[in-house]
Amino acid sequence: MTEYGRSPGSEPWHPEDPLYGDGGWEGQQAHAGQQPAYGGQPQHHYPQQPQQPGYGDWGNGQAQQYDPQQYQQSYDQQQYQQYQGQQQAYHEGGWDGTGTHAHVPYAADPGDPYGQQPAAYGAEQPDFYGTPDAYPPPEPPARRRPEPEPEPEAEQQQPDWDPGPDQGEHAFFAGGGGDDEDDDEPEGRGDRRGRGGKGSKGDKGKKRRNGCxxxxxxxxxxxxxxxxxxxxxxxxxxxYAAPPDYAGDGTSENVNVEVPKGADGSEIGRRLKAAGVVKSVDAFVSAFTSNPEGAQIQAGAYILKKEMSAQSAVEMMLDPKSQANVMVTPGQRNIQVYKAIDAKLGLSSGTTRGVAEKDYKTLGLPSWANNNGDIKDPLEGFLYPGTYAAAKGMKPAAVLKEMVQRANEAYGEYDLKAKAEALDLENPLQVITVASLVQAEGKTDDDYRKMAEVVYNRLKSTNTETNQLLQFDSTFNYLKNESNIHISESEINSNKDPYNTYTQKGLPPGPIGNPGADALKATLNPTSDGWIYFVATDGESKTEFAKTYAEFERLRDKFNESVGN
CATH class of the missing domain: 1.20.5 (Single alpha-helices involved in coiled-coils or other helix-helix interfaces)
Structure with missing residues (x-):
């Protein structure tokens, strides 16, 4: 574009420019008397249709693209403040107080929508060059800084879903922070993230979070x-449906199952299912409860087959042939128990007895057991009555240990030391010894208490009837390993064994069998009627008691008549 009265590039810098010369505006005062610039001719402006904004390059006369916003960012703030003060001075009375005013531009055309926008330098628009209204004042070429390269706009990419009018992303799918996280982030960091655009790594993470x-x-x-x-x-x-169950009598594979004491149908069913015998606990419980004899299944070991129907399993457990158990009955002697264990385990005769004699100290006996050298079997009285698992493959020591453990539990329910003292006995072992005598001589629960009183009365030092001799056939039979009620007086009186209570005062060295719970309770709670004699008048199950020797003789005659003596 061409100014009036001046060719392009003939004047590189206006003398009234605030940045001109050494003194800035002071330099302007030196030219106060001069005519206005542009050859003294008034500058006229003819508004035309706006063109692409631009300004002349005073150095080479070439037009360059002019961006007001970028130019404003490059403008020195300090000079802009100085310009503001001068602008105020101009409106109050001129630039330097001399009354010299700059040209006032024509009013903008109301019909021109671009009239108020910046125009290119030298265009046919109002020209404020060299006046206080010029904004921003141009810099000298020497101080002009290169314009920054415009940053490429971030590549816009549409999201995979419709985020709504605000083009935002819901905090749930963004994975956390939402607006709060953006607000707290430094400005620089936010700009870098913004330049990443939707195709940046952050957005890939968001997509992954969206998918998750x-x-x-x-x-x-x-x-x-x-x-x-x-x-x-x-x-x-x-x-509505029947519980899962196998069909038939099972496979050819045998399995041992141990049923603990006190187990109900559910517990037995769980053990059978774990061993692979039945398919479900419910099926066994149904068969167990529907069988009238199901409640007769007791604790012990059973030899069963795998994959049996529940009904077949119940029937087989009720069959004695399937019971891999050893049963200890009240009053049974150890020698009999040893033989039963050998038979169940498939061992040669005498194997279990040898283990008992050799390893009794390792089987869990209480400290007060086996307290003298005359005891024939330290385990006597400690193989507690009950049913125990004894299947092939088991060790004799394991079976014996279980029996001793059961005895410790039963005897531990009582303070036997205190009971012994109250009954005028020496130690807990003597309590068990009396219980074994009561169990061997009594026949019924009512007999047990009377029999216990007979023992205590005969042990008294004031006993003049038998002179502290128990005179029990059961003790003599124990030492002979017999069960004979017809013993001659000559045989008895000639034997001086410690277990022969016909010739030895007091109790035998230890128990003569394994007493049950009823005999033990009676031993701890005897009668106090004065009984000192007793006779099995029928030779089998009926026992009668007497307080005097004369009554005893009548009972003895009754016995002889019943057995044909």
Missing amino acids: ACLVVVLVFGGGIGGVGYYGYQFYQNR
Whole structure:
């Protein structure tokens, strides 16, 4: 573009420019008397249709693109403040107080929509060059800084979903912070993230989070539907369907199952299912309760087959042939128990007895057991009555240890030391010894208490009837390993064994059998009627008691008549 009266590039810098010369505006005062610039001719402006903004390059006369916003950013703030003060001075009375005013531009054309926008330098628009209204004042070429390269706009990429009018992303799918996280982030960091655009790594992470969130929702709904279906099926199975069960008598594979004491149908069913005998606990419980003899299944070991129907398993457990057990009965002697264990374990005769004699100290006896050298068997009285598992493959010591443990539990329910003192006995072992005598001589529960009183009365030092001799046939039979009620007086009186209570005062060295719970309770709670004699008048199950020797003789005659003596 061409100014009036001046060719392009003929004047590189206006003398009234605030940045001109050494003194800035002071330099302007030196030219106060001069005519206005542009050859003294008034400058006229003819508004025309706006063109692409630009300004002349005073150095080479070439037009360059002019961006007001970028130019403003490069403008020195300090000079802009100085210009503001001069602008105020101009409106109050001129630039330097001399009354010299700059040209006032024509008013903008109301019909021109671009009239108020910046125009290119030298265009046919109002020209404020060299006046206080010029904004921003141009810099000298020497101080002009290169314009920054325009940053490429971030590549816009549409999201995979419709985020709504605000083009935002929901905090749930963004994975956390939402607006708060953006507000707290430094400005520079936010700019860098913004330049990343939707195709940056951050957005890939968001997409992954979006996918994970959707996957979680799917899994939650899918799990809920699956859970409803599962419980619905279970409800149907429990309410209407029969429990799972095998068919038939099982395979050829045998399995040993031990049933603990006090186990009910459910516990037995769980053990059978764990061993592979039955298919379900419910099936066994149903067969167990529907069988009239099911309650007769007791603790012990059973030899069964795998994959049996529940009904077949119940019937086989009721068959004595399937019971891999050793049963200790009240009053039974150890020698009999040893033989039974050998038979169940498939061992040669005498094996278990040898283990008992050799390893008795390792089987768990209480400290007060085996307290003298005359005891024939330290385990006597400690193989507690009950049913014990004894299947092939088991060790004799394991079976014996279980029996001793059961005795310790039963005897531990009482303070035997205090009971011994109250009954005028020396130690707990003597309590068990008396209980074994009561068990061997008594026949009924009522007999046990009377029999215990007979023992205590004969042990008294004031006893003049038998002179502290118990005179029990059971003790002599024990030492002879017999069960004979017809013993001659000459045989008895000639034997001086410590267990012969016809020739030895007081109790035998130790128990003569394994007493049961009823005999033990009677031993701890005897009668106090004065009984000192007794006779099995029928030779088998009926026992009668007497307080005097004369009554005893009548009872003895009765016995002789019953057995044909």
